[in-house]
Amino acid sequence: MTRQPIKFAYWVPNVSGGLVISQIPQRTSWDFDYNRKLAQTAERVGFEYALTQIRFTAGYGADNQHESVTFSQALLGATERLKVIAALLPGPWNPTLAAKQIATISHLSSARIAVNIVSGWFRGEFKAIGEPWLDHEERYLRSEEFIRCLQGIWQEESFTFAGDFYRYRDYSLKPKPLQPLPEIFQGGSSRAARDMAARVSDWYFTNGNTLEGVRQQVVDIQQKAVENQHSVRIGVNGFVIARDSEQEAHQVLRQIVEQANPDAVKGFQHEVKNAGSASPEGEGNWANSTLEDLVQYNDGFKTNLIGTPRQIAERIIELHQAGVDLLLLGFLHCQEEVEYFGREVIPLVRELERQLQPELSHG
Numbered sequence: 001m002t003r004q005p006i007k008f009a010y011w012v013p014n015v016s017g018g019l020v021i022s023q024i025p026q027r028t029s030w031d032f033d034y035n036r037k038l039a040q041t042a043e044r045v046g047f048e049y050a051l052t053q054i055r056f057t058a059g060y061g062a063d064n065q066h067e068s069v070t071f072s073q074a075l076l077g078a079t080e081r082l083k084v085i086a087a088l089l090p091g092p093w094n095p096t097l098a099a100k101q102i103a104t105i106s107h108l109s110s111a112r113i114a115v116n117i118v119s120g121w122f123r124g125e126f127k128a129i130g131e132p133w134l135d136h137e138e139r140y141l142r143s144e145e146f147i148r149c150l151q152g153i154w155q156e157e158s159f160t161f162a163g164d165f166y167r168y169r170d171y172s173l174k175p176k177p178l179q180p181l182p183e184i185f186q187g188g189s190s191r192a193a194r195d196m197a198a199r200v201s202d203w204y205f206t207n208g209n210t211l212e213g214v215r216q217q218v219v220d221i222q223q224k225a226v227e228n229q230h231s232v233r234i235g236v237n238g239f240v241i242a243r244d245s246e247q248e249a250h251q252v253l254r255q256i257v258e259q260a261n262p263d264a265v266k267g268f269q270h271e272v273k274n275a276g277s278a279s280p281e282g283e284g285n286w287a288n289s290t291l292e293d294l295v296q297y298n299d300g301f302k303t304n305l306i307g308t309p310r311q312i313a314e315r316i317i318e319l320h321q322a323g324v325d326l327l328l329l330g331f332l333h334c335q336e337e338v339e340y341f342g343r344e345v346i347p348l349v350r351e352l353e354r355q356l357q358p359e360l361s362h363g
């Protein structure tokens with residue numbers, strides 16, 4: 001079967017402190033001027049998507065956070081081809097407001113807006129904003145209803161729904177989003193997350209992992225998706241440290257870890273026990289993460305995109321062959337490193353893809 005070329009997304013630094021819980025000097029900034037330039041660079045060098053993050057309260061070095069939907073809209077206004085994925089957290093958002101906001105942004109951006117439905121891991125944050133904290137299974141039941149409602153509101157002339165969390169009667173949204181409809185991503189790796197992806201989502205986003213760990217999830221999801229007659233694609237997080245020599249890249253990793261803020265990492269370790277570890281199976285995001293893994297918020301070191309451009313390109317091909325359709329990438333100095341990745345790594349990936357599948361066109 002012919003595979004599409006692998007796609008690249010980057011984490012938008014709309015949150016301060018970058019993507020590592022470390023005191024290492026970073027040239028990444030969370031302000032809009034920096035992010036506008038970064039988005040323009042990313043689309044120029046071959047990134048197809050950007051992912052904004054949603055956070056309502058400070059923590060672990062992320063003291064300031066711009067809101068995800070608003071920030072995504074601004075990035076869309078500053079770019080021409082980039083698709084921007086806005087994170088939505090059911091609870092603070094309900095499907096009515098989300099469907100309406102995103103439909104309008106679809107019109108403002110020539111259909112380049114997508115959404116990432118996140119289910120919540122930060123109990124302290126929910127407490128701070130007066131949102132009830134549901135248990136792990138219920139959070140996913142709510143997220144699935146949220147996604148079904150977005151799809152119904154966007155697709156049906158008159159939408160009626162009676163769920164445990166949301167209710168609609170003959171609701172007609174106008175205008176609908178432009179076609180193609182906004183893609184629906186979801187973040188999370190537990191069994192509940194995989195089951196939801198295999199039923200309703202367009203994309204499954206998971207934390208960084210080893211090749212084998214990724215492969216197991218892909219097999220599980222794709223088997224279930226076939227049973228459900230649903231089609232879903234897979235995106236994996238990875239933190240890239242690409243340098244001219246392998247030694248230099250590993251030295252940067254060591255510096256990030258050595259300069260980690262131990263109290264902040266331990267605080268994060270405590271809080272993320274409400275994610276995968278709190279699921280009935282005790283597996284999912286951060287369930288098996290070491291302190292070193294947690295220095296990167298989404299286990300991005302585990303994906304091992306650390307080394308020379310060629311080593312990284314070869315690992316990307318292995319991930320693609322294991323069923324990964326998109327890599328979501330984080331960087332230390334985003335602006336310079338997105339540029340370097342686009343110049344040195346993406347062309348190598350495309351070359352290797354063509355060698356494996358000569359019929360692939362990257363037009």
Ligand SMILES: Cc1cc2nc3c(=O)[nH]c(=O)nc-3n(C[C@H](O)[C@H](O)[C@H](O)COP(=O)(O)O)c2cc1C
Pocket residue numbers: 052053054055087089116117118119120121122186187188189190191192193205206207237274275276277279283284285286298328
């Ligand atoms: C790629 C990715 C992006 C995420 N972005 C956010 C975010 O912006 N805000 C948030 O509160 N949680 C975010 N999450 C957390 C998830 O939505 C989810 O709550 C968490 O991963 C626990 O999932 P699990 O228990 O199913 O493994 C993200 C997760 C992933 C994998």
